[in-house]
Amino acid sequence: MRTLVPTPLTAEGFAPFGSVIEADPASAVGINAGFTTRFHGLAEIDVEGAAPILSIFRGRPRPLVIDMLERHPQGSQAFFPLGGHPWLVVCAEAPGEALHAFLCRGDQGAQIGRGIWHFPLLTLASQDFLVADRAAPEANVEIAALSDPAELVI
Numbered sequence: 743m744r745t746l747v748p749t750p751l752t753a754e755g756f757a758p759f760g761s762v763i764e765a766d767p768a769s770a771v772g773i774n775a776g777f778t779t780r781f782h783g784l785a786e787i788d789v790e791g792a793a794p795i796l797s798i799f800r801g802r803p804r805p806l807v808i809d810m811l812e813r814h815p816q817g818s819q820a821f822f823p824l825g826g827h828p829w830l831v832v833c834a835e836a837p838g839e840a841l842h843a844f845l846c847r848g849d850q851g852a853q854i855g856r857g858i859w860h861f862p863l864l865t866l867a868s869q870d871f872l873v874a875d876r877a878a879p880e881a882n883v884e885i886a887a888l889s890d891p892a893e894l895v896i
């Protein structure tokens with residue numbers, strides 16, 4: 743089986759697939775009499791045909807084998823880890839095209855763009871994620887099996 747080595751998640755590296763969600767000082771605004779810092783507008787949830795919703799995904803480690811991809815044609819999908827543990831995002835331009843793996847810090851989230859092929863949630867330790875995506879997920883998913891699976895090497 744081929745291997746796949748992730749690179750650290752950066753806004754530039756992830757740009758073809760979506761956006762990084764992190765407390766960027768450039769977006770910081772002091773609010774609430776200075777007792778709160780708002781990191782404003784880190785992601786715009788892109789959905790059509792149904793409302794954007796917030797969910798919690800209780801993720802558990804799974805075998806690091808990328809044997810399928812999925813995409814959501816009618817909406818983006820944003821993940822933010824709540825447990826502070828590292829996690830992974832794997833994307834591709836299309837099934838059969840090159841896989842791109844990103845190692846995300848526990849204080850980094852990622853929004854996967856609408857229609858972008860990706861592997862479902864991959865966390866390196868059990869933790870909850872806050873997820874923003876489109877309501878009625880069952881009506882918004884395409885799945886493709888990979889004929890040449892890859893094993894992630896951390």
Ligand SMILES: NC(=O)N[C@@H](O)C(=O)O
Pocket residue numbers: 812819861862863879
């Ligand atoms: N199935 C589901 O809601 N989650 C996947 O889309 C995922 O990317 O984790």
Ligand code: NI
Pocket residue numbers: 812814819860861862
């Ligand atoms: Ni998904």
